[in-house]
Amino acid sequence: MTVTERTLVKNLAALEDGPVTVRGWVDTVRDQKKVQFVVLRDESGAVQLVNPRNDETEQIATTISGLAQGSFITVTGELKHDERVKLGGIEVKLTSLTVETEAIPETPIAADSGIDKRLDWRFLDLRRPEMNLVFRVQTTLEHAWRTWWVENDFIEIHTPKLMASASESRAELFEVEYFEGKAYLAQSPQFFKQMAQPAGFGRVFEVGPAFRADPSFTSRHATEFTSVDAEISWIDSAEDVMRMHEQLMVAGITAVKEKHGAEIAELFGVELEIPTLPFPRIPLAEAKRIVAERGYEVQRADDDMDPEGERQIAAYVKEEFGHDFVFLTDYASSIRPFYHMRHADDPSLTQSYDLVYNGVEISTGAQREHRVDVLIEQAKEKGLDPDELGFYLDFFRYGVPPHGGFGMGLSRVLMLMLHQSNLREVVYLFRGPTRLLP
Amino acid sequence: MTVTERTLVKNLAALEDGPVTVRGWVDTVRDQKKVQFVVLRDESGAVQLVNPRNDETEQIATTISGLAQGSFITVTGELKHDERVKLGGIEVKLTSLTVETEAIPETPIAADSGIDKRLDWRFLDLRRPEMNLVFRVQTTLEHAWRTWWVENDFIEIHTPKLMASASESRAELFEVEYFEGKAYLAQSPQFFKQMAQPAGFGRVFEVGPAFRADPSFTSRHATEFTSVDAEISWIDSAEDVMRMHEQLMVAGITAVKEKHGAEIAELFGVELEIPTLPFPRIPLAEAKRIVAERGYEVQRADDDMDPEGERQIAAYVKEEFGHDFVFLTDYASSIRPFYHMRHADDPSLTQSYDLVYNGVEISTGAQREHRVDVLIEQAKEKGLDPDELGFYLDFFRYGVPPHGGFGMGLSRVLMLMLHQSNLREVVYLFRGPTRLLP
Structure with a gap:
């Protein structure tokens, strides 16, 4: 069943290099001077998104800098197989990024939260x-x-x-x-x-x-x-x-x-x-x-x-x-x-x-x-x-x-x-x- | 999964003539002078059991005469394919009949009972x-x-x-x-x-x-x-x-x-x-x-x-x-x-x-x-x-x-x-x- 044009993360590795659309939530952001990395997660897995900073990618860079963890996003980009990428040996070089819903930046639970706190959320x-x-x-x-x-x-x-x-x-x-x-x-x-x-x-x-x-x-x-x-x-x-x-x-x-x-x-x-x-x-x-x-x-x-x-x-x-x-x-x-x-x-x-x-x-x-x-x-x-x-x-x-x-x-x-x-x-x-x- | 030696009624027709064990409940009894018929029903269908009255079958005959509709029984007998039998073209000539649980003879509902009465039962x-x-x-x-x-x-x-x-x-x-x-x-x-x-x-x-x-x-x-x-x-x-x-x-x-x-x-x-x-x-x-x-x-x-x-x-x-x-x-x-x-x-x-x-x-x-x-x-x-x-x-x-x-x-x-x-x-x-x- 295909509801929308979307590739599940688990299916990316089997694709050839080329344009893809991926949708999920922001797991982590590494906002570096020369390049930005976002780990996007969906129901099937996690994938690294990459945005090298330059004049052309400035708009995306600004969006990424303001991304709260947990926000749901739709991205398009160029899939690239690269053995050096730890996360599954693939990454997606962004061509667009849309924030579907913004998350409140403060996540109420952490990895070490107790079970009761975690159940609250x-x-x-x-x-x-x-x-x-x-x-x-x-x-x-x-x-x-x-x-x-x-x-x-x-x-x-x-x-x-x-x-x-x-x-x-x-x-x-x-x-x-x-x-x-x-x-x-x-x-x-x-x-x-x-x-x-x-x-x-x-x-x-x-x-x-x-x-x-x-x-x-x-x-x-x-x-x-x-x-x-x-x-x-x-x-x-x-x-x-x-x-x-x-x-x-x-x-x-x-x-x-x-x-x-x-x-x-x-x-x-x-x-x-x-x-x-x-x-x-x-x-x-x-x-x-x-x-x-x-x-x-x-x-x-x-x-x-x-x-x-x-x-x-x-x-x-x-x-x-x-x-x-x-x-x-x-x-x-x-x-x-x-x-x-x-x-x-x-x-x-x-x-x-x-x-x-x-x-x-x-x-x-x-x-x-x-x-x-x-x-x-x-x-x-x-x-x-x-x-x-x-x-x-x-x-x-x-x-x-x-x-x-x-x-x-x-x-x-x-x-x-x-x-x-x-x-x-x-x-x-x-x-x-x-x-x-x- | 076979729990006990038992053939479901729906599987009888595919068997060759010979001994079978069937288990279910009594649907109807026709207790005639020379021959008795019982329709036995289980979760998969209904089959006719037959007991010609003679000295050898007297004990089964007595049991059948006392059978209340709805009683659950185990029977063994000889399966016989016979096109004249309306009910699926097969019947089982009884060699034994055990009453597992006797039903109260008066059934509280009939085919024409209203929905509320039927829901009670x-x-x-x-x-x-x-x-x-x-x-x-x-x-x-x-x-x-x-x-x-x-x-x-x-x-x-x-x-x-x-x-x-x-x-x-x-x-x-x-x-x-x-x-x-x-x-x-x-x-x-x-x-x-x-x-x-x-x-x-x-x-x-x-x-x-x-x-x-x-x-x-x-x-x-x-x-x-x-x-x-x-x-x-x-x-x-x-x-x-x-x-x-x-x-x-x-x-x-x-x-x-x-x-x-x-x-x-x-x-x-x-x-x-x-x-x-x-x-x-x-x-x-x-x-x-x-x-x-x-x-x-x-x-x-x-x-x-x-x-x-x-x-x-x-x-x-x-x-x-x-x-x-x-x-x-x-x-x-x-x-x-x-x-x-x-x-x-x-x-x-x-x-x-x-x-x-x-x-x-x-x-x-x-x-x-x-x-x-x-x-x-x-x-x-x-x-x-x-x-x-x-x-x-x-x-x-x-x-x-x-x-x-x-x-x-x-x-x-x-x-x-x-x-x-x-x-x-x-x-x-x-x-x-x-x-x-x-």
Whole structure:
């Protein structure tokens, strides 16, 4: 698609020397006595513009001398390949320069600004090549996932984010004024993606927002996040969900490595590895024994893992199997939602898993309980009122196939893939308890 | 991806006669004296199962006699090609039948139930082949759009749905209890997709929910809808946005026709046509003259079109150009948001358009005003307080390229593509002023 006469910076190197038009923003200006240099950046890269000062170029020289960093400009000039130019071995000798919009000269953030300051000015922070790359990686990753799903006969759904009641827990629920009454923001698409099963959709996926009124300020939580969900019919156990899940991860990482591997290595110092199939699977109880043997005792009152435990088991898996991923399986019923199916021979355990990537949990998956009488019992046991769950329980009363699926945090995957320590770095606009702006 | 030993119904016809396993739900049962027939349906189609009654098949016969419609079953049997069988020329002679989940025998909806009743039981309504097709079409359409965007270097973004203030109008805003304060649900991703322009992303797209506290009950409005958005840098006018938009529509419809054209003709009686490029463009003032000449006077106090006017101009375009689409351009500044750019030579008109498809508006697009001083003036003129828009106005103060884009209702496109008269038919779960369930 060509909208205007314009060459993207990334495409310049392949052109022969000659006239070009380039459009982007001013990254830096070196205003010297005999020659001026401007580094222009666009969505695809950076290029050096050059203006030797003489009588003919005086007008351009004056404009350049007044150029504020960040201003958007359109330039024409003569492209010249020159190995001595550090920046890509090319430069553009200016014949014209038009300032499209002038920037305020004082940039409010610097390279060493803290994350909160940078988030205040996220639109400037996103101009950094690393940030630009994050979202190109996101684009490639999602497209690879969706392509895999489409090729495997999945149906894409968009479930409502406005609900009459909670889908996960009443504790972290946002309340909405809804005409004369109340609505709640979906904490996950759980109930509605399950609805696709009695609806006979077979296999579904969704990528969309989810909301948690979680007051915590950790580096890996947000009040709004992009949830990647899939749900499939006719499974025999959680194993079938894991098989789908691991194939999906391989498809995504393969596409990202192919398209951005070199750039990720350059800008993030990360050599992406395509994981081998199958991913290691370790029952949670065994994982805890392994971690304990490594000298770490999980510090939790319940049966769950903790973040250090996840790091430890990931380190073990990396050492033993050379793998970045591990499925922790068979979580205790006591710490899983009522809709997880339990083992037939040991109801204290569920047909569920967490997927850990580079030491951090990115996803929870499970086979769902589809027998309505068992489901009601499990809900009661968790202190839930089956009457409040009425619409959800109806899904199971008119026939439903055995099914299961997972929910996964998109930004967590990106954070771990690019070895970032804070989710905020890889979310377009972060939302937390004290952040609604910009 | 094979999860379990199972053949999808749509793949049976290509198999040779022999043993098969099929899984799905009971569509109908004909329980005759000498032979029993069951139509089994799955996500891909329907197949006839047959059980001749004799001593050997008595157990299966008893199960079939007790089968409730909608129950999910697993069957094995002998596939046989037989041209006399109406349903696809194949049938499966049963060797086993397992009921996975029994349905309540009384189905709460019938083929002639009204839309509200059917929405109460949407998960059963979605079992109808037409409904299944709607969402397979949705999947193909979205994937074709995203593929086109990805091939054209667009970046996919997920903008926050929780905002500190309104993005469109204060009138139709949902308020959220946000910890100690308030937040609002995004009425569109407008401000945030524009933010990608000063961020230097170049071209972006998003498919995600948008929320309007619109109390109306028309056949084409919802309080939550899936918005399809794109925004591109370095345009010269709204014409560049339309060029992108029309190419996208062609890519989508081409993919849908290729994959589902025959089925759409069969189930909806619609012969999909791939629109020719370019789509007709008619300035709104001219469209009104044409409609008036056809004997219809637009009944509005302001300068806008009305639904009947849209139908009339669409009929005109169909007669004159044989086209299903028309861009109505150059809407009056008085009825467009403050962020639409106005014509340099006539500030009473905007660089904007509506896209009309089969007689109904599906999208609004425009070049955006990127000059911050002009933007502030236009905001004031609309009675908005620039201080409240502070974070948005900042996007334009540090440099921004000329840009524009569109927002489009996904379900409107589907509704019009499949000649449905009510949006509720093509939304997975409709949300309206009095509907939050299921």
